[in-house]
Amino acid sequence: xxxxxxxxxxxxxxxxxxxxxxxxxxxxxxxxxxxxxxxxxxxxxxxxxxxxxxxxxxxxxxxxxxxxxxxxxxxxxxxxxxxxxxxxxxxxxxxxxxxxxxxxxxxxxxxxxxxxxxxxxxxxxxxxxxxxxxxxxxxxxxxxxxxxxxxxxxxxxxxxxxxxxxxxxxxxxxxxxxxxxxxxxxxxxxxxxxxxxxxxx
Numbered sequence: 001x002x003x004x005x006x007x008x009x010x011x012x013x014x015x016x017x018x019x020x021x022x023x024x025x026x027x028x029x030x031x032x033x034x035x036x037x038x039x040x041x042x043x044x045x046x047x048x049x050x051x052x053x054x055x056x057x058x059x060x061x062x063x064x065x066x067x068x069x070x071x072x073x074x075x076x077x078x079x080x081x082x083x084x085x086x087x088x089x090x091x092x093x094x095x096x097x098x099x100x101x102x103x104x105x106x107x108x109x110x111x112x113x114x115x116x117x118x119x120x121x122x123x124x125x126x127x128x129x130x131x132x133x134x135x136x137x138x139x140x141x142x143x144x145x146x147x148x149x150x151x152x153x154x155x156x157x158x159x160x161x162x163x164x165x166x167x168x169x170x171x172x173x174x175x176x177x178x179x180x181x182x183x184x185x186x187x188x189x190x191x192x193x194x195x196x197x198x199x200x201x
Contacts, residue, residue, distance in 0.1 A: 020042075021036060024038050037122070040156035042187045047114050050179075053108045054104050057104060060088075061074050071089065071092065106138060108139075109139055
């Protein structure tokens with residue numbers, strides 16, 4: 001079981017997000033629940049944008065060549081953040097790169113998990129690039145979005161259960177710690193662009 005990770009959000013970043021949610025209510029005429037959903041969507045989108053997508057294939061290096069011209073290669077793989085190597089035999093680099101064991105079938109799974117969170121809160125257009133079909137589909141099972149948008153105390157909780165999600169973020173915990181600030185800036189840009197055109201959807 002991976003160690004628990006505690007992330008602190010600076011008060012100024014929380015305050016910045018709240019200011020933009022209040023602005024969405026005041027300027028765009030949103031309800032409190034819609035504003036909270038808008039804020040959560042912006043944070044999730046920021047995290048999705050910060051999440052790396054792996055290369056199409058696992059790293060391969062040649063170890064030795066046999067007398068019959070068959071070469072031995074070491075393939076690097078990661079499971080739950082742990083590095084390991086396994087061996088493959090092939091006539092050359094092209095052949096070993098074509099092996100199914102070398103191709104990353106769930107390429108983009110971490111980014112896809114955020115995509116489903118974003119989709120649950122609004123639009124996810126533009127978030128599917130460079131992902132395999134299996135990753136796009138599989139990301140759904142790693143994200144949970146709990147929404148309570150009615151009443152006087154609306155809330156959203158986003159839980160990402162992917163074991164290596166922190167390693168997939170470009171800046172690790174730092175990216176999560178700045179997600180609210182980046183989400184607030186994104187909200188401000190969207191509100192500014194929507195003022196003459198109508199409501200954010």
